[in-house]
Amino acid sequence: MNLSLKTLAALVLLGALSLGTASAQSRVKDVADVQGNRDNFLYGYGIVSGLAGQGDSDPISTQQVVSNFLKNFGLTITAQNIKAKNSAAVMVTARIGAGLRNGKKFDVVVSSLSDAKSLQGGTLQLTYLIGPDKQVYAQAQGPLSIGGFTLSAGAGAAPGGGAGAEFTKNHPTVGMIPDGAIMEREIPTSYFASGALEISLRAPDFTSAVRLANAVNEQIGPIAEALSSSTVRVFVPKEAQAEDKQLEFIARVENVVFRPDVPARIIMNERTGTIVFTSAIKIDSVAIAHGNLTVQVAQSYDVSQPPPGTGNTAIVNNGNGTITGGGAAAAPAGPGGPVTGAPGAAIATPNVSLNVQEEKKKIIVFNDLATAQDVAAALNALGVTPRDVMAIFQEIKEAGALQADLVVH
Template identity: 40%
Template sequence: MRNIRWWLLLAAGMVSIAFAQSPTAPTVRLKDIAQIRGVRSNQLIGYGLVVGLEGTGDSSGALFTVQSIANMLERFGITVPPNAIKVKNVAAVMVTAELPPFARAGNTIDVVVSSLGDARSLHGGTLLQTPLRGADGQIYAVAQGPISIGGFNFGGGGARVQRNHTTVGRIPNGAVIEREVPSAFLHGDNSLTIQLHKPDFTTAARVVSSIRSAFPNLAVRAVDPATIRVGLDAASSVDPVMLIAQLEMLSVLPDVVARIVVNERTGTVVINGDVRIAPVAIAHGGITVRVQTTFEVSQPPPLSGGRTQVVPQTQVDATEEPARMVFLREGASVESLVKALNALGVSPRDLIAILQALKSAGALHAEIEVQ
């Protein structure tokens, strides 16, 4: 009787240890997988001139640069014929920036300056005052200042040394915001909308459950796999900003679709941890073909009237490696798959072919995305 009781206690202890050591599923903050509708950035773009270049600007063939300089000088009351303008110290550029949400007039933002003509480098240049417009054509910011490119391009006497990309640069805090973009995150019915970055039915349902658990008094529903509507009581004194801050910090377990991403150009294969494999046997063997060509001189006999010719001699050798086979059990994980394929000694490009063959055989339970 004592032995039976001792075995029962031991079994109960082992079960408790097993449950205690089981890994918990990783969760993320809601703000990392979703955003509030209406809170978004806007793209800005403008055309400008960079001056002060040390002979690395556009050539005279860049007619738009010449015309831009003539127009700029004319605004200052100086009239110069376009054919008299030398532009080697000037470059025409496109200026781009991101206007963040809730940015106020007077704030500064970074801008990116990119050469539009055939300038060799923007090193040492200064961007002249450039208006930045939105998609509606309105001016929202004005950019100006010295350009930082983080590289160099020097040369002479037929030799040239270049480091990094010298025709694109940045101006930190180089644009001043002149017009604000209204960001309305509350709808007319006193509700807000949460948008998932990657629509998914399971993730949307989990977000709704998490919000209901933390805020039982809120009216929450999933409109579709990407949209969750949160209604606020009109008579409630809840601060919308504080509520959104608390919503963003909620922990949610996003659902991940088993997927394998393959880039055939670089031979890169990325496999997430949810990939499962049915029972399958994999055999892999390779054939190596070596073609070697040597050129020999064929010399004719004396006084034969023949010509000396170069004759190619080609030798082809083919070596077939013995096929090796591994077996994977039901429900094998990605770790088992990687270990098995490494045991076969496959290259990344062979791995791509094997994965596609497993998918065709119905043994790979995952989506294959080819880039």
């Protein structure tokens, strides 16, 4: 399939979509984030019990954790006297959104820290989750949901009476607990710093930052300024700084519409043959000739038949100094050479032919292609494959005629 069929249609469609995106209005909330409205990470160190011999192989770290856990119930047992094969030391992690209130439940991920074979069937014991500031913000507990499993057969159960068989699917040492954690302490969130709200663009760009600031000034009031390619500061009016008015003001800023700038960029994935380019790309005048060279090698045999009635079969030189067939002795002349044999024997001599075909392509001139549609139409005229297009784009870039960033994955 060449570019003039499905691939070209996809290129034109993607270019058209990019063109529409460049001229369309976007909301601030769709392309930027409010400073302070960010996710937070929590983590904790705990123990999973009930693993039916699939837990840690008695490392001192796991034994110490179990010993410390039992002390909470008034039991004093030294770490050396604890068998930990039914337990596993684990790390508990979570990612939570901003403004999560006390009592709110969220998911946690539990992963083995030592040499446990599986966490299947295990239960996470009460674990405290802390933040980067080492303060406790939540607690987690509950049975694990595992996306994998391990099946083991005992010694002698394997075919032939071997040491045993084991089958593992996915990753049985990582699991999660849906709604397994409860928020105990709200993470403080500050949206306004010194009476200002900061907006961070997800795709930093100076033009986009200036357009965002201008849009806020036009739609809300002269209160915004661009600080960098990624940050726009919005000064909060005094009437909006009251606690009951802050969220309303943030919502107004989030719904301001503006047109982000789209850079000229071509993305090419050599593994899948996928090409995506934005509408801002431009190709200066350039001449292109692209063709393929095909080489075919064929081998046949010229057979000299024996006289009628001799009863002998053909003798074939295999090209490597060996001979097959024939009712009489034959002497090879060497690899690929003729074969001589007894009178009346048929002789087959290999005949190698070489055929070289070069595809004839015309030189096509691209005259200042200013839009994505123009580029797609020009490439269609060459009738090339997606991988050929990648090579063409790279050569045009090397020639200095491609006005776009070229990204190859």
